Amino acid sequence: MNVQQVDTTRVRMTLRPTSRGKIVGKSQLLTDLVENIDRIARANCTVLVTGESGTGKEMLVAAIHDASVRAKGPLVTLNCGAIPEALLESELFGHAKGAFTGAHATRQGRVAAAEGGTLFLDEIGEMPLALQVKLLRLLQQREYSPVGDSKTYRCDLRVVAATNRDLEAEVRAGRFREDLYYRLNVIPLHIPPLRDRKDDISALVLHFFERMKEDLGREDLEGFSPEALALLETYGWPGNIRELQNVVERAVLLAIGPEVSAQDLPMSVRARDVRGAAGSGLPSELPAMGLDLKAVVDEYESNLIRQALARTGGNKNRAAQLLGLNRTTLVEMVKRKRIAS
Numbered sequence: 384m385n386v387q388q389v390d391t392t393r394v395r396m397t398l399r400p401t402s403r404g405k406i407v408g409k410s411q412l413l414t415d416l417v418e419n420i421d422r423i424a425r426a427n428c429t430v431l432v433t434g435e436s437g438t439g440k441e442m443l444v445a446a447i448h449d450a451s452v453r454a455k456g457p458l459v460t461l462n463c464g465a466i467p468e469a470l471l472e473s474e475l476f477g478h479a480k481g482a483f484t485g486a487h488a489t490r491q492g493r494v495a496a497a498e499g500g501t502l503f504l505d506e507i508g509e510m511p512l513a514l515q516v517k518l519l520r521l522l523q524q525r526e527y528s529p530v531g532d533s534k535t536y537r538c539d540l541r542v543v544a545a546t547n548r549d550l551e552a553e554v555r556a557g558r559f560r561e562d563l564y565y566r567l568n569v570i571p572l573h574i575p576p577l578r579d580r581k582d583d584i585s586a587l588v589l590h591f592f593e594r595m596k597e598d599l600g601r602e603d604l605e606g607f608s609p610e611a612l613a614l615l616e617t618y619g620w621p622g623n624i625r626e627l628q629n630v631v632e633r634a635v636l637l638a639i640g641p642e643v644s645a646q647d648l649p650m651s652v653r654a655r656d657v658r659g660a661a662g663s664g665l666p667s668e669l670p671a672m673g674l675d676l677k678a679v680v681d682e683y684e685s686n687l688i689r690q691a692l693a694r695t696g697g698n699k700n701r702a703a704q705l706l707g708l709n710r711t712t713l714v715e716m717v718k719r720k721r722i723a724s
């Protein structure tokens with residue numbers, strides 16, 4: 384076996400200067416999670432973070448890295464869902480010159496870039512089966528081979544993976560290797576959706592409010608009206624913290640002041656009745672009081688997309704087929720509408 388050291392300097396890295404001090408929330412569920420970080424960080428073994436879209440998985444991974452003995456090393460992210468299948472292997476392991484058309488030079492992958500640090504495999508549920516075998520080898524033997532290079536390279540890194548899919552269901556459906564699942568799931572960490580930890584909402588609203596006020600030069604704003612706060616606290620937040628952050632940002636931008644009022648919140652947060660009507664089918668008649676057409680159509684689309692994703696276990700290819708959309712169009716809509724997928 385030819386074991387070689389690799390030069391890691393040429394690979395683009397994703398370094399995230401986050402720390403667990405930035406995780407906001409006071410619910411018991413979140414406090415328990417944060418208390419575990421130090422212990423988990425020290426353990427150096429593989430961690431699998433699960434949770435709906437926008438719940439803070441990436442933030443938690445950064446906190447684990449920052450609290451670990453590898454904190455001085457790099458935190459390198461690979462989003463398995465964002466890179467075309469054909470390129471994923473070379474992104475992960477690198478490739479040799481001439482390995483495929485367009486491979487004009489040897490290029491190192493994220494594994495080499497993460498040497499001495501943490502490799503964060505985001506959306507691990509999107510990884511194709513063929514590559515899953517190679518990842519298993521990396522986890523078990525700490526060895527890998529770049530595409531088109533028969534040599535074996537060793538690495539020293541910690542793997543942390545995240546997904547918003549139900550991986551056990553993926554295993555049952557034959558789309559995810561069972562052995563890899565157990566290998567990744569040494570320490571499972573689940574971040575509950577915001578609707579299950581409503582105690583965090585007010586703290587998060589305040590946190591983002593203070594930040595946006597400064598960023599957007601709205602020091603004139605004093606806070607939220609009781610009515611606006613009540614709406615924020617009772618809303619279901621399907622897009623979780625990312626959606627909350629966007630809603631607060633928009634409100635800070637739009638508010639006339641001195642308070643942020645209910646009028647400054649988007650229709651989705653304000654008008655439960657509109658959502659309800661759309662959720663159970665499009666209203667066939669225009670209500671006497673009128674409606675917000677965009678919000679109704681938006682909710683109608685979101686509802687069908689959610690159903691398609693649920694029916695296909697989160698498989699975006701098949702969900703797109705069910706909806707007669709391109710995969711890329713669906714992915715773009717899921718992002719834009721902040722749908723938990």
Ligand SMILES: Nc1ncnc2c1ncn2[C@@H]1O[C@H](COP(=O)(O)OP(=O)(O)OP(=O)(O)O)[C@@H](O)[C@H]1O
Nearest residue numbers: 405406407408435436437438439440441442624625
């Ligand atoms: N507890 C928290 N305190 C403060 N900010 C948070 C918290 N949780 C999440 N955020 C913020 O919310 C946004 C979404 O979080 P993050 O990107 O970590 O979510 P995610 O679970 O990785 O989402 P996705 O599944 O869509 O990738 C980020 O801007 C993050 O900084």
Ligand SMILES: [Mg+2]
Nearest residue numbers: 437440441505
């Ligand atoms: Mg993420």
